[in-house]
Amino acid sequence: MKRALAEEKKDRYILGIETSCDETAAAVLKNGTELLSQVIASQIDTHQRYGGVVPEIASREHAVHFAPVVEEAMRRARLSFPQLSAVAVTYGPGLVGSLLVGVAGAKAIAYAAKVPLIGVHHLEGHIYANFLRRSDVAFPFLALLVSGGHTHLLLFEAHGRYHILGRTRDDAAGEAFDKISRTLGLGYPGGPGIEKAALTGKDTAFAFPRAMLEAGSLDFSFSGLKSAVLNTCNTAAMKGESLNTPDLAASFQQAVIDVLVRKSVLALKRTQAQTLLLAGGVAANQALRSQLARAMAALGVEFVCPEPALCTDNAAMIAVAGYYHYLAGDFAPWTLNAVPGLVLSQPCSV
Numbered sequence: 001m002k003r004a005l006a007e008e009k010k011d012r013y014i015l016g017i018e019t020s021c022d023e024t025a026a027a028v029l030k031n032g033t034e035l036l037s038q039v040i041a042s043q044i045d046t047h048q049r050y051g052g053v054v055p056e057i058a059s060r061e062h063a064v065h066f067a068p069v070v071e072e073a074m075r076r077a078r079l080s081f082p083q084l085s086a087v088a089v090t091y092g093p094g095l096v097g098s099l100l101v102g103v104a105g106a107k108a109i110a111y112a113a114k115v116p117l118i119g120v121h122h123l124e125g126h127i128y129a130n131f132l133r134r135s136d137v138a139f140p141f142l143a144l145l146v147s148g149g150h151t152h153l154l155l156f157e158a159h160g161r162y163h164i165l166g167r168t169r170d171d172a173a174g175e176a177f178d179k180i181s182r183t184l185g186l187g188y189p190g191g192p193g194i195e196k197a198a199l200t201g202k203d204t205a206f207a208f209p210r211a212m213l214e215a216g217s218l219d220f221s222f223s224g225l226k227s228a229v230l231n232t233c234n235t236a237a238m239k240g241e242s243l244n245t246p247d248l249a250a251s252f253q254q255a256v257i258d259v260l261v262r263k264s265v266l267a268l269k270r271t272q273a274q275t276l277l278l279a280g281g282v283a284a285n286q287a288l289r290s291q292l293a294r295a296m297a298a299l300g301v302e303f304v305c306p307e308p309a310l311c312t313d314n315a316a317m318i319a320v321a322g323y324y325h326y327l328a329g330d331f332a333p334w335t336l337n338a339v340p341g342l343v344l345s346q347p348c349s350v
């Protein structure tokens, strides 16, 4: 729903709300770049014992933490609800029960405060985390989105106008980190555990595959890599051999990074984009960040990534994306609902 802004307020305050998976998060953003508060209640400890997120438990936890988290974010921002310009909330993709808590809560706040409601796509939020520090990023830009559920290469032509150039055909990059971490006993979520173990490992110890798919493809596939690591571990176990965990972690991590870097370079050479934005939970990985930075410097392309804490799920990124919807007068109806399978846009070829 588009409508002209009723009044021009000098300062714009957006309350962002994120509950799509296992973090209950709220943040208040001033004028698109000034983060006044950020509060996150993480459920990682609760889900860790199950080795992954249990949806039913996640939605119950969101219901418990939602009001205190939002109230704390508002208190730290020193604002009352009617002072907000809008409430922005993730409405998909994600776990339906988790999303519903955020959407229902955001609607109640926006309605009571008489301010507009804004629906934000979770993946768009990840990408817009970059605009918190760099609101001057020039279009067109390429975005490499690597999260627990998605791996996408996107070309952004303008705010809200983007095309998918490539996507994973099976596992997402983060999903592969989580599965291999479980096999190696490195905990949940898997990324941080693998990254830490990899620091003392040799990334050439195991020759794991780099799936580039058919010539020129910008799609990804990580299931072959995942099977190769699992087969290596199982074969060693059957022979009674023990393998070096840091070497396995480093070799696996490097195989993922090689593919992400090569595909990003390929996509940049095929578009007019002069900037690469990195986003999503896997973007917190320092090895990925530094190797992409090196590859972009060699190409003469600008490389932008959010600070690590803003790579994994948070509400600041939802508030930033919400701010740009606000400027465009792009508000949601009161009938906004959670859409667990919300898609980005249709693939296109360049």
Ligand code: KG4
Pocket: 021, 126, 146, 147, 148, 149, 150, 173, 174, 175, 177, 178, 189, 190, 191, 192, 195, 280, 281, 282, 283, 284, 285, 286, 311, 312, 313
């Ligand atoms: O974006 P995100 O927080 O949630 C989704 O929207 O999916 O991403 C979570 C994913 C998990 O798979 C986690 O293992 C991965 O991001 N991750 C990392 C790191 N930190 C989190 N992967 C690699 N290295 C990290 N340091």
Ligand code: ZN
Pocket: 122, 126, 147, 148, 280, 281, 312, 313
């Ligand atoms: Zn996410």
